[in-house]
Amino acid sequence: xxxxxxxxxxxxxxxxxxxxxxxxxxxxxxxxxxxxxxxxxxxxxxxxxxxxxxxxxxxxxxxxxxxxxxxxxxxxxxxxxxxxxxxxxxxxxxxxxxxxxxxxxxxxxxxxxxxxxxxxxxxxxxxxxxxxxxxxxxxxxxxxxxxxxxxxxxxxxxxxxxxxxxxxxxxxxxxxxxxxxxxxxxxxxxxxxxxxxxxxxxxxxxxxxxxxxxxxxxxxxxxxxxxxxxxxxxxxxxxxxxxxxxxxxxxxxxxxxxxxxxxxxxxxxxxxxxxxxxxxxxxxxxxxxxxxxxxxxxxxxxxxxxxxxxxxxxxxxxxxxxxxxxxxxxxxxxxxxxxxxxxxxxxxxxxxxxxxxxxxxxxxxxxxxxxxxxxxxxx
Numbered sequence: 001x002x003x004x005x006x007x008x009x010x011x012x013x014x015x016x017x018x019x020x021x022x023x024x025x026x027x028x029x030x031x032x033x034x035x036x037x038x039x040x041x042x043x044x045x046x047x048x049x050x051x052x053x054x055x056x057x058x059x060x061x062x063x064x065x066x067x068x069x070x071x072x073x074x075x076x077x078x079x080x081x082x083x084x085x086x087x088x089x090x091x092x093x094x095x096x097x098x099x100x101x102x103x104x105x106x107x108x109x110x111x112x113x114x115x116x117x118x119x120x121x122x123x124x125x126x127x128x129x130x131x132x133x134x135x136x137x138x139x140x141x142x143x144x145x146x147x148x149x150x151x152x153x154x155x156x157x158x159x160x161x162x163x164x165x166x167x168x169x170x171x172x173x174x175x176x177x178x179x180x181x182x183x184x185x186x187x188x189x190x191x192x193x194x195x196x197x198x199x200x201x202x203x204x205x206x207x208x209x210x211x212x213x214x215x216x217x218x219x220x221x222x223x224x225x226x227x228x229x230x231x232x233x234x235x236x237x238x239x240x241x242x243x244x245x246x247x248x249x250x251x252x253x254x255x256x257x258x259x260x261x262x263x264x265x266x267x268x269x270x271x272x273x274x275x276x277x278x279x280x281x282x283x284x285x286x287x288x289x290x291x292x293x294x295x296x297x298x299x300x301x302x303x304x305x306x307x308x309x310x311x312x313x314x315x316x317x318x319x320x321x322x323x324x325x326x327x328x329x330x331x332x333x334x335x336x337x338x339x340x341x342x343x344x345x346x347x348x349x350x351x352x353x354x355x356x357x358x359x360x361x362x363x364x365x366x367x368x369x370x371x372x373x374x375x376x377x378x379x
Contacts, residue, residue, distance in 0.1 A: 002033040002339055007067045007097070009088060010079035011042035011051055014102065014130070018077050019054055021328045028332055029312040030346070033339035035075075035331060041067040064088060068095035075338065078102065079130075081181045082189055086111040090118045098126045100334050103193035104364070105129050105357035107183035112361045119354050126338045128351035131197045133161070133266040135329035137321050138279035138287045138305045139198065140349065142268060145289075146202055151272025154244065157251040158269040159199055161191040162259035166217065166234060173220035176257075177230045186213070186233030188364045191255040193352060194266055196363065199242075200356045204251060206240035210376045211367035216258050234258045238367050253363075264323075279305075285320050310347045311336075 006022070008015045022035045039059045040051045048060045061067055067076070068091060075098035078088055085106045092099050106112035119127050133139065145151070165171065175181035176190055183189050199205075216234040219227040238253040259265070267280035277289040290300045306317035309325065311332040336345045366377035 001031075003036040004033055004335055004338060005038045005072050005074050006035045007039040007041065007070065007073040007076045008037060008051075008079075009041045009064050009067060009076060009092075010102075011040055011044075011047035012079060014079040015040070015042075015047075015077070016050060017324070017327050018079075018331065019051060020324065021331050023054065024324075024328060027313050027315070027328065029314060031311070031332065031335075033335045035335055038072050039067045039070055064091070068092060068097065073097060075099070075126075081175045082107040082111075082183050083181045086114045089115045093118045093122045093125055093127070096122070096125070098338055100128050100130055100331075100351065102130050103352075103357070104183075104185065104189040104360060105354065106361065107189070108185070109361045109365050112358055116354055116358060126334075127354055128334055128337075129193060129354070129357045130330065131193050131352045132323070132326040132330040133194050133281060134197050134201075135310060135326045135333070135349070136266075136279070136281060136284060137308050138284065139266075139268065140310060141287060141305060142270065142277050142279050143198055143202070143349070145275065145277060146270060150275040150291075151270060151277075152274030153246050154270060154272045155247075155249045156269075156271040157199060157204060157242070157249065158254075158267075159195045159251070160254035160256070160265075160267055161194045162254070162256040162262040162265045163191070164259050164262045166257040167260055169217050169220065171220060173222055173228055173230065177220060177232055179231045182232050184232075184368055185364045186236070187255045187257045188233065188236045188238075188367060191257070192236075192253070192364055193357065193360055195253050195255060196360050197352055197356070198268055199251060199253075200359050204242045204244065205359060205379075206238075206251060206253075206363055206366075207243050207379055208241035208376050209363060209366045209370055209379065210239045211370040212237045212239075213367070213371045236367065238363070240363070281323075284322065310349050 025034045041061045041064045043062050076092045077100050079102045213233045214235045222228050235256040240251040242251045265282040269278035279287045285304050287305050307315050307319050334351050362379050366379050370377040
């Protein structure tokens with residue numbers, strides 16, 4: 001077993017999820033590489049308490065430079081606001097550490113370009129972007145069906161990620177509502193990588209986009225209870241044109257922080273002349289599909305998806321897959337690729353690459369242009 005010594009920068013929600021996944025590593029079967037968290041950094045020392053209880057032998061600091069100077073750290077998970085990506089990701093790479101960073105990999109396209117330039121200077125380092133939802137078994141099954149050519153000519157795709165918690169106007173404002181910290185992308189930068197992960201992996205790159213961006217809650221209370229402006233987009237609907245070898249088709253990408261009734265729903269729908277299918281984390285054990293032959297019936301079918309994940313686990317097939325399982329699978333893919341290289345991975349689905357993150361920036365930048373001009377933007 002190879003231990004990959006990790007530092008965590010950003011001890012918030014996702015930092016804790018990573019630490020929990022590392023603690024559950026024995027849940028996976030047949031692994032010969034595992035993460036070992038040896039250092040945690042957050043500017044707010046109050047966030048260290050949970051980690052100290054869960055990981056008593058870990059080194060803590062409020063200065064990320066201390067973590068990067070630690071020779072025991074060979075890889076870093078970095079989960080910080082978007083405005084810090086360019087500086088911190090660059091410093092992590094300059095320190096010679098492998099990196100799994102949070103989306104969108106830079107607050108905007110120029111920030112991403114800074115990160116990409118630093119990645120190019122360190123070809124020996126593995127750099128990937130976090131996106132766990134495509135590791136759900138239902139998503140993996142749909143992805144494989146596309147690769148197997150079941151759909152015939154694909155003529156439409158829909159992909160989305162919807163939240164509902166921001167429907168509450170009394171929810172306090174946070175950094176995701178400020179352009180200075182979240183960026184002009186708004187909900188697209190926060191949620192969009194999840195929606196384009198599978199489409200980009202399947203080669204579906206938009207060439208045209210028409211965007212509709214909406215701000216729904218204009219003000220929220222700050223820490224003192226004073227109402228302050230919400231600057232970023234709540235919801236985004238992107239009507240895209242995709243060019244494919246078998247013919248162009250429309251693809252709709254939706255990211256919503258205000259979608260009534262959806263606590264956290266990620267979905268993808270693919271429509272084809274021979275097969276159609278859809279999967280949503282709202283029904284994590286179920287995939288819907290419609291096989292079709294010319295002149296035959298058109299009847300949607302539903303099938304329960306067994307707990308058959310990319311990396312085998314101790315969990316029986318009869319049980320239900322969830323968010324924490326997806327996090328564990330994503331981290332298994334990152335550690336697998338770090339230990340064995342892309343060609344040596346135990347299964348073929350890898351984490352989001354910097355190139356794919358760059359394509360997402362192209363899309364979100366074009367979406368802003370489309371909305372500003374009330375027209376169609378070309379990528």
